[in-house]
Amino acid sequence: MFGSHPKLGFPRKVVACYLLFCMATVCWLALGVCLISHKVLSLHSASSCLSRLGKTAAAIEISYLRHGQEKLQHLTKQAQVEGGLAYASIIGPNGIYLAHTNASLRDMPALRPTGSLLRWGSVTGIRFVDQQNRTLREYQVPLTVDSQSIGSLQIAVVEPSVSATLASVAQYAPITVLIPLALVALGALVLGRLTGAVAEVDDQLRQVALLPPGREVSLQRLTARNGSSLGWNRIVESLNELRNHSGDQSLNKRLTEAIAVRRQNEQLDILQNLSDGVAVTDMEGRITFANRAIKALLGAEATDDVLEGTVISDRLIHNMPELAQCPLFDPECTNRSVVFEGHRHGVKADRVLRVSRQPLVGGQLKGQVWSLRDVTQQKLADKMRDQFIDTATHELRTPLSNIKAYAEMLATCDKIELEQQKEFCNIIDSEVTRLARFVDDLLSISSMEVGSLSADRQKVEIARLFEEVLDKIQPTMQKKDIQFEVRLPEKMGVLELDKEKIVAVLVNLLGNAAKYTPSGGHVSLKVKLEEDLLQIAVEDTGVGISPEDLPMVFEKFFRSKDARVQAEAGTGLGLSLAREVVRMHGGDISVESQLDKGSTFLVSIPLE
Amino acid sequence: MNDKAQRILIVDDNVALARVIQFAMDGAGFETVTAQNGRIAFELAKKSLFDVVITDQQMPEMTGVDLCRNLRGMPEYEDCPIILLTAKGLELELPRLQHELEIDATFSKPFSPSTLVKTVNELLAAAVS
Numbered sequence: 037m038f039g040s041h042p043k044l045g046f047p048r049k050v051v052a053c054y055l056l057f058c059m060a061t062v063c064w065l066a067l068g069v070c071l072i073s074h075k076v077l078s079l080h081s082a083s084s085c086l087s088r089l090g091k092t093a094a095a096i097e098i099s100y101l102r103h104g105q106e107k108l109q110h111l112t113k114q115a116q117v118e119g120g121l122a123y124a125s126i127i128g129p130n131g132i133y134l135a136h137t138n139a140s141l142r143d144m145p146a147l148r149p150t151g152s153l154l155r156w157g158s159v160t161g162i163r164f165v166d167q168q169n170r171t172l173r174e175y176q177v178p179l180t181v182d183s184q185s186i187g188s189l190q191i192a193v194v195e196p197s198v199s200a201t202l203a204s205v206a207q208y209a210p211i212t213v214l215i216p217l218a219l220v221a222l223g224a225l226v227l228g229r230l231t232g233a234v235a236e237v238d239d240q241l242r243q244v245a246l247l248p249p250g251r252e253v254s255l256q257r258l259t260a261r262n263g264s265s266l267g268w269n270r271i272v273e274s275l276n277e278l279r280n281h282s283g284d285q286s287l288n289k290r291l292t293e294a295i296a297v298r299r300q301n302e303q304l305d306i307l308q309n310l311s312d313g314v315a316v317t318d319m320e321g322r323i324t325f326a327n328r329a330i331k332a333l334l335g336a337e338a339t340d341d342v343l344e345g346t347v348i349s350d351r352l353i354h355n356m357p358e359l360a361q362c363p364l365f366d367p368e369c370t371n372r373s374v375v376f377e378g379h380r381h382g383v384k385a386d387r388v389l390r391v392s393r394q395p396l397v398g399g400q401l402k403g404q405v406w407s408l409r410d411v412t413q414q415k416l417a418d419k420m421r422d423q424f425i426d427t428a429t430h431e432l433r434t435p436l437s438n439i440k441a442y443a444e445m446l447a448t449c450d451k452i453e454l455e456q457q458k459e460f461c462n463i464i465d466s467e468v469t470r471l472a473r474f475v476d477d478l479l480s481i482s483s484m485e486v487g488s489l490s491a492d493r494q495k496v497e498i499a500r501l502f503e504e505v506l507d508k509i510q511p512t513m514q515k516k517d518i519q520f521e522v523r524l525p526e527k528m529g530v531l532e533l534d535k536e537k538i539v540a541v542l543v544n545l546l547g548n549a550a551k552y553t554p555s556g557g558h559v560s561l562k563v564k565l566e567e568d569l570l571q572i573a574v575e576d577t578g579v580g581i582s583p584e585d586l587p588m589v590f591e592k593f594f595r596s597k598d599a600r601v602q603a604e605a606g607t608g609l610g611l612s613l614a615r616e617v618v619r620m621h622g623g624d625i626s627v628e629s630q631l632d633k634g635s636t637f638l639v640s641i642p643l644e
Numbered sequence: 645m646n647d648k649a650q651r652i653l654i655v656d657d658n659v660a661l662a663r664v665i666q667f668a669m670d671g672a673g674f675e676t677v678t679a680q681n682g683r684i685a686f687e688l689a690k691k692s693l694f695d696v697v698i699t700d701q702q703m704p705e706m707t708g709v710d711l712c713r714n715l716r717g718m719p720e721y722e723d724c725p726i727i728l729l730t731a732k733g734l735e736l737e738l739p740r741l742q743h744e745l746e747i748d749a750t751f752s753k754p755f756s757p758s759t760l761v762k763t764v765n766e767l768l769a770a771a772v773s
Contacts, residue, residue: 430702433731433753434658440754441664448758449671463660603704 045238047231051224058220066213074201082173085193086159088119093189096126100181108135109142121191122172125180125370128187131232138547146541149174163195171195233258233265233475243519313408316401317348321365324403333380333408348406355380356389370404371395377411387412421606424593427607431474435467442467474607476540481592481609491534491620497634498528500571502563504539509546513559516550521560537617544610545637551604553578553634570623572639581629589627590615614639649675650768651692655685655699655711656729665698668757670706670765682706686714693720696764701730712745725767729753 067112092115101105112124112135125136127146136142151164154173161175174192178185236258255272258265307314313330315323325337326343334351343351349365352416356378363369364376383442390411440459447454452460463526468577483489502524513520542561557577564571579600581589588594593608595601611625618625623641653676662678668675677694679685683705689697699714701708708728710722715721728741731753740752747764 055744430731434661437731437753438658438660438753441661441668441757444756444758445667449670460664467660475685599704 045235045242047228047235047238050231051227054227055220058223061214062213062220064117065216067576069212070198070202070205073205074196074198077196077201077204081193084119085121085191086156088115088121089177089189089191091157091535092119092124092191093177093179096189097179097181099187100179100186102580103178105134109139110184111135112137115191119191120193122170122194124189124191126187129185134187145459160261169199189210209482230616233261235270236262237268246479263539287551294448296373311409313406315343315408316396316403317404317406318600319401321347321349321404323351330406330408333410345537352391356391360614363541364391388415420591420593423595424608427595428474428581429476431443431607432471433473435471437463438467439471477607477609480613489620491537493534493621495530495534496533496538497530498565499524501533501535501539502542504535505542505546505561508539508543509550513549516553516557517555518550518553519556519558521558523560523562525565531570533621533641534617538621541614541617541639542572542574544614547640548610549576549635550572552576552601570641570643572641573636574639575634575636577634580631580633581627582631586627586629590625648672650670650695651675651677651694652698652764653685653689654681654698655682655708657681657700657703661700663668664744665757667759668761669744670707671728672765674764682708682711682714685711689715690718694724695768696725696727697721698727698729698760698764701728705738708725709741713745714746723771725749727751727763728756729769 061448073087092111094635096108096117097113101112112126115121116137121137123137125141125146125323126132126134131146133141133144133146136144149162149164149172154161154163154175159175159177161173163171163173166172171194172192174193175191176188176190178188180186212237214406232531239256247253253275255275257272260266260269307325307327310327310329314325314327315330316325318324322341323346331337331341331343334343334355336351338578352364353360358378359365359376362374362376362378364374373392373394375390377388377390380387380389388411390409392407392409394405396405396406418617442464444465446457448461471625479547480489502522506522510520546561552575553559558574558575559577560573562573564573579598581596582598585594585596589596591608591610592612594612595606595608613627618639618641621641624635625639627635627637628636652669652772654662654665654669654676656665656678657680658762660678662680665674665680677688679688681703682699685697686706688694697711699711706714710728712726714726715724715726725748726746728747728750729751729752731748738747741747742750748767751760751763
């Protein structure tokens with residue numbers, strides 16, 4: 037029954053069986069105890085009956101000897117009371133009751149009951165059922181006085197029935213039955229505990245057995261309680277490892293295949309994502325491969341505009357007519373590399389494209405590889421640099437010319453008045469200063485390029501810094517008749533700055549303000565010193581900066597094309613230097629401007 | 645020979661330089677007029693005749709080369725000696741310019757004013773003969 041029960045696991049079956057057999061044992065023992073008690077009680081009553089019989093017989097014989105038949109009734113009664121007898125009687129030799137505990141039967145003829153005979157030596161007994169349905173045992177023994185029989189003595193006891201036995205045993209039942217039951221229960225608990233881990237393992241095993249064939253076996257770890265659960269966990273772990281490993285192996289194979297495909301796609305991706313346009317043409321000049329960039333550069337971004345199959349020279353010349361004459365398409369030059377730059381007129385702006393063609397050599401592919409690159413930015417940078425060189429040359433040669441001319445005049449001319457001589461010398465002096473300043477700027481720019489420009493931060497009295505700035509800039513302001521407003525904070529104190537560079541930056545900003553503000557205009561210098569920030573604003577009512585130029589003003593060499601700006605001398609270096617210096621102090625510089633209204637430059641330097 | 649002083653037009657946006665050239669030319673007995681850019685110079689040239697034009701190249705509104713071109717377009721200045729002063733690397737293109745615009749002499753900055761005076765005298769002498 038238990039063996040095939042579907043729900044119970046093996047350990048639980050063990051516990052169930054244990055309980056069953058223990059209960060059976062306990063019941064059997066209880067039963068046995070009852071039976072034995074019953075037997076013992078019966079024997080006990082029998083032996084006590086026999087001893088009572090003997091004692092009573094002896095007492096009666098003695099009493100008969102002394103008193104004759106007088107006390108016989110009394111003795112029977114006494115015997116009955118002492119022995120708990122059903123009745124006691126003496127039958128005379130004539131068969132008449134000489135005494136009977138039931139007084140009414142005295143002097144009556146004795147009725148011998150019928151039943152099963154019992155015998156112990158000279159004692160005979162009868163087991164019978166009386167009128168009241170009680171099972172009685174009557175024991176009889178002959179009485180002799182002086183070797184003369186005077187009759188026989190009968191005593192009868194109620195045979196102890198099973199129920200009587202049980203009743204007498206019942207009071208001990210709680211102790212005798214409940215304690216074993218408690219022990220059994222405890223035993224079941226302990227057994228359950230001990231087999232706990234095994235039970236979990238057994239559960240898992242039976243679950244596995246229930247799995248349909250082909251399904252993957254999955255086992256769970258158990259809470260580590262004892263050796264078997266630890267062992268189980270080890271098995272589960274190694275099974276999982278094995279599985280992963282074998283999974284890995286098949287994965288590896290698939291991976292290797294996928295990698296090969298992926299690499300191919302990656303290379304294609306790389307080509308597609310290049311910023312340079314790449315195309316491959318066959319021997320007839322027809323495009324066999326074109327990446328995304330070349331499609332964009334040739335204006336073929338529309339999905340229905342397919343480059344592959346078209347003749348490349350057509351497309352290129354269509355975009356850049358000046359290519360028509362160049363050796364790019366000369367069939368004589370197919371085994372040479374050719375590079376050519378051309379202009380492509382676009383909707384938004386003209387672009388300069390560099391086209392290079394190289395023959396495909398060495399591999400299986402025959403034809404040409406074309407590369408198209410947008411070099412507009414580069415060209416712009418080159419142009420700016422050339423512009424700078426022009427300006428620099430001008431800025432260097434102008435003061436030099438003046439110095440030479442005036443010096444020569446002073447040296448050779450005899451007819452110069454003293455006042456004029458002094459004037460000439462002053463001019464030479466100021467030109468030298470101008471030249472020196474420009475050379476400094478150039479050196480700063482080149483240090484900036486190299487990255488060796490550094491801020492030498494020292495404790496500086498701010499008041500003195502601004503004094504120096506104002507000293508340097510006042511002449512310029514006065515010369516142009518500009519209203520110059522200065523607003524400085526009351527408490528200026530000491531800050532850690534590179535005084536020389538900051539002064540140069542401020543002089544540059546104010547100089548620009550003055551330079552690009554017409555006569556009679558207004559320039560202001562407003563300084564705010566907060567707890568953690570130094571803010572300097574240079575405002576002017578000058579020519580302003582257009583929105584197109586605004587993002588470029590801090591770039592090296594940049595000079596606006598605005599005629600009013602071009603009219604002034606400038607290198608396009610001042611603002612980029614200013615930005616570099618401010619950034620070295622951890623700060624930043626920004627500008628707000630409106631064309632023809634004016635500009636405001638804002639410098640913020642954080643203070644530690 | 646003409647006793648009236650020869651008139652020289654000096655064109656340069658570098659005021660100091662224009663002044664020192666003027667000083668040198670005045671000292672050499674010429675009558676001088678200065679202009680700060682090509683446009684002003686052209687107006688002046690149209691108004692009155694000059695014997696020599698000395699001009700800088702890099703100037704706002706009209707460069708020296710353009711001024712040259714415009715002057716050469718006027719019959720009065722077809723043969724006028726024109727001297728070009730330049731700070732730029734036009735040295736490379738000077739032969740072409742000289743040929744194209746018939747610029748008589750070029751000076752790259754810095755230059756010696758006395759040499760300039762000497763050149764002016766030579767050109768004027770050659771023009772007469």
